[in-house]
Amino acid sequence: MARPLNRISPFNVVSLALGLAFLYLPIVILVIYSFNASRLVTVWGGWSLRWYREFLHDRAMLDAAWMSLKVAAVSATSATLLGTLAAVALSRGERFKGRTLFSGMLYAPLVMPEVITGLSLLLLFVAVGAERGFWTVTIAHTTLTMCFVAVVVQSRLAPLDRSLEEAAMDLGCNPVQAFLSVTLPLIFPAIAAGWMLAFTLSLDDVVIASFTTGPGSATLPIRIYSEVRLGVKPEINAICTLVLALIAVVIVVASFASKLTSARGESAAPL
Amino acid sequence: MSARRIFARPARFAAIAPYLWMALFFLVPFGFVLKISLSQTAVAQPPYLPVFDLTLGAAALKAAAAQLSLDNFRLLISDNLYILSYLRSLIVAAVSTAILLGIGYPIAYGMARLPRHWQSIAMMLVIVPFWTSFLIRIYAWINILQHDGLLNQILLALHLVAAPVVWLSTDSAMYLGIVYSYLPFMILPLYATLARMDPALLEAASDLGASPRSTFWLVTFPLSLPGVGAGALLCFIPIVGEFVIPDLLAGSNAMMIGQTLWLEFFTNKDWPVASAAAVVLLVLLVAPLALYDRLQRRQLEGSS
Numbered sequence: 344m345a346r347p348l349n350r351i352s353p354f355n356v357v358s359l360a361l362g363l364a365f366l367y368l369p370i371v372i373l374v375i376y377s378f379n380a381s382r383l384v385t386v387w388g389g390w391s392l393r394w395y396r397e398f399l400h401d402r403a404m405l406d407a408a409w410m411s412l413k414v415a416a417v418s419a420t421s422a423t424l425l426g427t428l429a430a431v432a433l434s435r436g437e438r439f440k441g442r443t444l445f446s447g448m449l450y451a452p453l454v455m456p457e458v459i460t461g462l463s464l465l466l467l468f469v470a471v472g473a474e475r476g477f478w479t480v481t482i483a484h485t486t487l488t489m490c491f492v493a494v495v496v497q498s499r500l501a502p503l504d505r506s507l508e509e510a511a512m513d514l515g516c517n518p519v520q521a522f523l524s525v526t527l528p529l530i531f532p533a534i535a536a537g538w539m540l541a542f543t544l545s546l547d548d549v550v551i552a553s554f555t556t557g558p559g560s561a562t563l564p565i566r567i568y569s570e571v572r573l574g575v576k577p578e579i580n581a582i583c584t585l586v587l588a589l590i591a592v593v594i595v596v597a598s599f600a601s602k603l604t605s606a607r608g609e610s611a612a613p614l
Numbered sequence: 615m616s617a618r619r620i621f622a623r624p625a626r627f628a629a630i631a632p633y634l635w636m637a638l639f640f641l642v643p644f645g646f647v648l649k650i651s652l653s654q655t656a657v658a659q660p661p662y663l664p665v666f667d668l669t670l671g672a673a674a675l676k677a678a679a680a681q682l683s684l685d686n687f688r689l690l691i692s693d694n695l696y697i698l699s700y701l702r703s704l705i706v707a708a709v710s711t712a713i714l715l716g717i718g719y720p721i722a723y724g725m726a727r728l729p730r731h732w733q734s735i736a737m738m739l740v741i742v743p744f745w746t747s748f749l750i751r752i753y754a755w756i757n758i759l760q761h762d763g764l765l766n767q768i769l770l771a772l773h774l775v776a777a778p779v780v781w782l783s784t785d786s787a788m789y790l791g792i793v794y795s796y797l798p799f800m801i802l803p804l805y806a807t808l809a810r811m812d813p814a815l816l817e818a819a820s821d822l823g824a825s826p827r828s829t830f831w832l833v834t835f836p837l838s839l840p841g842v843g844a845g846a847l848l849c850f851i852p853i854v855g856e857f858v859i860p861d862l863l864a865g866s867n868a869m870m871i872g873q874t875l876w877l878e879f880f881t882n883k884d885w886p887v888a889s890a891a892a893v894v895l896l897v898l899l900v901a902p903l904a905l906y907d908r909l910q911r912r913q914l915e916g917s918s
Contacts, residue, residue, distance in 0.1 A: 351724070351727045351728060352727075354720070355720075355724035355727050358720035358721055358724045359721055359724035359725065359736065362717070362720075362721035362797075363736075363739055363740075365717075365794070366739075366740070366794075366797065366798075367743070369751065369754035369757075369758055369794070370750075370754055372754065372757060372758060372764060373750070373753070373754040373757055376757060386762075424631075425632040425635055428628040428629070428631055428632050429628070429629065429632035429633075431628040432625055432629030432632070432633075433629075435628075436626040436628065436629055439626040441633070442629075445629060445633055448640050448641060449632075449636065451640070452640060454847070454848060454851040454852055454899075454903075455851070455852075455855075456852055456854060456855020456856065456857075456872060456895070458857050458875050458876060458892070458895075459647075459855060459892050459895060460640075462875070462879065462889070462892050463643035463644050463646065463647045464643050466643060466646040466647055466885070466889065467639070467642060467643040467646050470646050482639060483639075485635075486635070486636070486639040489632065489635070489636075493632070518624045518625070519624055522624075539745075543745050543747070546747065547747040547748050547749060549749055549858055564747070564749050567749060567750075567753070568749060568858070571749075571753055571756065571862060572862065575753075575756055575757060575760060579753065580757070583747070583750040583753055583754070586747055586750060587746055587747070587750060590746050590747070594742060594745055
């Protein structure tokens with residue numbers, strides 16, 4: 344029998360199309376306006392790269408962008424290391440003392456409002472007398488993003504066939520060797536995706552960075568945020584488009600990496 | 615000993631570094647929040663009185679404990695500003711979650727019905743906005759919603775309105791921004807449960823004479839409830855503490871607790887009260903999580 348209920352209806356198509364249009368139209372409009380020659384953000388004055396040039400001469404914005412990239416790169420790397428270890432412990436460690444607390448701590452920051460996370464980290468830094476700046480923001484971002492990495496890597500690690508590891512050990516590998524030579528290559532796409540997710544999350548964060556940064560080390564989102572609060576400036580459209588382009592490159596690389604491995608016979612999860 | 619057991623032991627050592635990190639930078643900070651929420655405001659740097667110092671020994675600890683005050687919490691209860699902020703946050707989060715469910719469900723449902731190949735593409739398309747900057751997406755809406763923005767231009771050109779409508783700094787703009795930002799968080803868990811559903815169940819329902827509509831309400835929807843719960847929680851909790859979206863899109867008269875906390879902290883520099891506000895917020899948020907956890911556990915026990 345045919346499965347009439349499983350067939351896609353016009354209603355399904357319309358809701359999907361409307362949903363995707365809702366998600367993408369504002370971003371497309373933003374990108375188009377970033378090439379607007381007019382000083383008035385919403386009056387179309389022809390195509391131009393004027394606001395991109397303006398950004399390249401904006402010392403404060405460039406410094407903030409550089410700061411953001413540094414924080415994102417360092418925090419994403421340490422978050423990936425810690426998050427991958429956490430994922431391995433959770434999916435391969437079976438039972439260990441304090442496992443419930445451990446997984447609780449890893450999942451809580453995913454839903455915790457950023458104001459609370461930011462406030463609590465700042466109070467810690469103040470209490471121990473740490474000077475706020477690059478390192479405090481980096482630590483804060485590592486803490487937040489390693490949880491995302493752990494979830495992404497674990498989702499890849501959990502369904503992985505364990506007999507592969509067991510076979511490697513039967514053939515004389517010790518567990519660490521088995522992990523490095525068998526498991527690690529298999530979960531590598533997830534690790535790469537985790538790094539990129541951590542990178543983009545760090546590049547995105549206003550609230551936690553505002554709490555944990557010090558004078559003179561504002562990140563790009565903090566600067567954009569303070570500009571946007573004062574009103575819309577066309578330069579911001581250009582900066583936002585550049586950030587979007589950077590993230591798009593990251594996503595394309597990520598999906599390319601997972602395609603490469605799925606070509607090797609492994610179906611890759613998109614996240 | 616099986617290979618699996620041998621593997622488990624080094625894997626446990628993998629927990630050490632992330633465990634210590636999370637304890638140090640996630641758990642311990644809450645201790646400081648709690649501690650400072652019991653302190654008193656001071657004109658000093660940092661702007662609160664020292665509470666207790668564990669290094670001074672038991673006697674000093676006892677003396678310090680006598681000085682702890684619940685004044686900050688009393689202030690939260692007595693001041694309308696805080697009570698209204700908490701209430702508004704809960705209402706905004708509940709309304710937004712309901713809207714998100716209403717919009718997200720049909721989209722997730724449509725995704726789950728696509729052919730396999732298209733499903734992963736649709737999933738990618740839903741995830742991409744989640745990867746792109748939150749702030750940029752809110753900013754994109756400011757472009758559209760401002761006084762001479764695209765929306766008003768279109769409405770004027772179509773003669774639907776006679777004069778530009780004020781969109782920015784309204785609650786509708788805030789709801790729009792929240793729904794827009796959190797939509798992927800709602801769609802993904804819904805899609806995950808809907809896609810896993812066994813089509814044989816739907817066939818059985820229709821074989822037994824159920825109309826598509828009653829099949830949906832009697833079979834599909836009840837079975838998707840875990841996804842509904844997960845999506846609702848994933849949206850509700852962060853929305854309660856939301857700061858950026860209401861700050862940029864909503865009017866300035868009615869603040870959510872995230873904004874009040876921020877203001878108390880950065881503008882009024884009253885760290886103890888801000889900490890107390892954070893503690894209460896945390897308690898408010900842990901309650902639904904604990905409830906959800908219990909419900910899920912009961913469901914698991916019921917099914918096994």
